[in-house]
Amino acid sequence: MRLFGRGATDDRVLVLLEESGANAHRASAMLRDMLAGFPERSELARDILLCEQEGDRIAHDIIHRLNEPGSRPPYDARDLHALVSALDDIVDYTEQTADWLGLYGVEAPMAQAEELSDVLTRATVAVEAALADLHAGDDLSVHLVEIHQLENDGDRLSRDAIASLFKNGIDPMVVIRWKDIFESLEQAIDSCETVAHLLEGIALKKR
Amino acid sequence: MWDDSVATRPEGAPAVAPQSAGVRLAIVDSDSGFVRVLTKRLEAMGWQFRTLAAPVPPDELVAMRLNAIVVDLALLGPRSWEFLERVCDAIPGLGVIVCTERSSVAQRVRGLRLGADDWITKPCHPEEVIARVEAVARRRRRAAARTDAGPLVVGEVEIRPDQYQAFVGGQTLDLTRREFELLQLLAEAPGQVLQREEVYQRVWGYAMAHGDRSVDVFVRKLRQKLEAASPGWRYIHTHFGIGYRLDPESKLAADTEEPQQEPEESRVTSGP
Numbered sequence: 001m002r003l004f005g006r007g008a009t010d011d012r013v014l015v016l017l018e019e020s021g022a023n024a025h026r027a028s029a030m031l032r033d034m035l036a037g038f039p040e041r042s043e044l045a046r047d048i049l050l051c052e053q054e055g056d057r058i059a060h061d062i063i064h065r066l067n068e069p070g071s072r073p074p075y076d077a078r079d080l081h082a083l084v085s086a087l088d089d090i091v092d093y094t095e096q097t098a099d100w101l102g103l104y105g106v107e108a109p110m111a112q113a114e115e116l117s118d119v120l121t122r123a124t125v126a127v128e129a130a131l132a133d134l135h136a137g138d139d140l141s142v143h144l145v146e147i148h149q150l151e152n153d154g155d156r157l158s159r160d161a162i163a164s165l166f167k168n169g170i171d172p173m174v175v176i177r178w179k180d181i182f183e184s185l186e187q188a189i190d191s192c193e194t195v196a197h198l199l200e201g202i203a204l205k206k207r
Numbered sequence: 208m209w210d211d212s213v214a215t216r217p218e219g220a221p222a223v224a225p226q227s228a229g230v231r232l233a234i235v236d237s238d239s240g241f242v243r244v245l246t247k248r249l250e251a252m253g254w255q256f257r258t259l260a261a262p263v264p265p266d267e268l269v270a271m272r273l274n275a276i277v278v279d280l281a282l283l284g285p286r287s288w289e290f291l292e293r294v295c296d297a298i299p300g301l302g303v304i305v306c307t308e309r310s311s312v313a314q315r316v317r318g319l320r321l322g323a324d325d326w327i328t329k330p331c332h333p334e335e336v337i338a339r340v341e342a343v344a345r346r347r348r349r350a351a352a353r354t355d356a357g358p359l360v361v362g363e364v365e366i367r368p369d370q371y372q373a374f375v376g377g378q379t380l381d382l383t384r385r386e387f388e389l390l391q392l393l394a395e396a397p398g399q400v401l402q403r404e405e406v407y408q409r410v411w412g413y414a415m416a417h418g419d420r421s422v423d424v425f426v427r428k429l430r431q432k433l434e435a436a437s438p439g440w441r442y443i444h445t446h447f448g449i450g451y452r453l454d455p456e457s458k459l460a461a462d463t464e465e466p467q468q469e470p471e472e473s474r475v476t477s478g479p
Binding site: 167175 | 267270385411412413414415416417418419421422423424425
């Protein structure tokens with residue numbers, strides 16, 4: 001079922017948004033693999049950085065198209081600007097997490113970080129699917145509900161993980177490193193929820 | 208102090224005396240004036256130390272990986288003798304220096320018989336306290352050197368604490384310090400299952416954060432090196448949800464009895 005009629009608008013923007021969603025999924029899946037195989041798979045940080053650069057390139061292309069004279073964006077340009085920014089944030093926080101694992105000299109992963117990266121990956125799968133449905137004009141709600149649920153899971157995991165660091169006797173360096181990394185993972189998941197909120201708004205405006 | 212509060216030697220301060228190098232000291236004393244003067248001197252000498260205004264359980268002292276402790280028994284009140292006995296029993300390698308106010312001969316004799324290595328009466332000069340700590344640490348090191356003179360052999364692996372390295376057939380395993388300490392810890396308790404939390408506390412010197420997979424990762428690295436150097440043997444066994452046990456087994460002998468696999472524990476299953 002098509003929710004919105006679009007007329008002769010710039011379809012390329014929707015294609016680029018799909019690419020952005022796929023890029024976020026790729027980056028988060030690599031972070032999940034990196035953490036699961038850490039430290040042997042630390043080299044994935046380099047590939048995640050390439051995803052971050054690719055995300056910037058896609059965001060630039062979308063913004064460029066939205067600002068072209070005579071541009072006919074398929075949806076409200078302000079919403080699309082915000083959506084691009086939130087999608088970019090997912091990859092930025094994912095890349096920041098991977099970078100900090102190396103920068104902070106982390107020797108081994110934490111189980112909670114692996115769980116959070118799994119939640120992030122599942123959220124980006126839903127983001128990617130929602131953007132594909134946006135392009136197709138289909139109902140997004142099933143994906144948006146899933147993203148909200150995953151964000152709740154991520155929030156709970158992150159709070160528990162940070163609380164567990166403040167038990168007596170834990171190396172303060174471990175606390176400093178992992179508090180930052182848990183928060184970075186949570187921010188990546190929060191950005192998925194921001195994408196879901198924006199998509200919800202776009203869908204409501206088009207009804 | 209160390210790590211979170213490591214006192215590094217200030218610029219221009221004298222170099223650490225060779226006999227005190229590597230001494231990790233805890234001062235259990237609430238006499239702020241005494242502690243201030245002593246710690247200022249220790250900082251100038253670049254010592255690693257921690258001050259504790261209240262007594263802590265012996266297992267926390269174990270986690271601090273101390274070489275010596277200076278303790279004022281007056282701080283502990285009526286439970287001072289019990290504390291002294293428990294600490295000396297729990298950490299046999301720890302140098303214990305009692306530094307307390309005026310005492311009777313009977314009290315000093317009791318303290319020394321419970322395991323204290325030295326007894327200093329306040330008021331005292333910080334230089335004397337430091338010199339006595341150095342002397343205790345020196346005696347401990349000599350005793351430890353005598354005890355640890357021989358290498359530890361498990362299966363085909365020869366562990367040489369004097370070189371901080373392990374060898375198979377004369378070839379080094381190229382262990383990092385952490386890997387060596389882990390191997391030594393496991394090898395000192397052959398056949399015993401050591402809990403992950405205990406391993407972490409003994410090797411890393413801190414309580415293990417829930418979910419921390421450091422022990423699993425370092426066991427994995429150690430296994431890879433042992434496997435590469437001694438392929439006919441299996442050394443480290445996993446006890447799921449608990450920890451690890453070092454028990455050298457010839458694969459040939461094990462295979463003829465019952466083939467079994469030793470998958471690495473991939474998830475932390477114990478609660479916080």
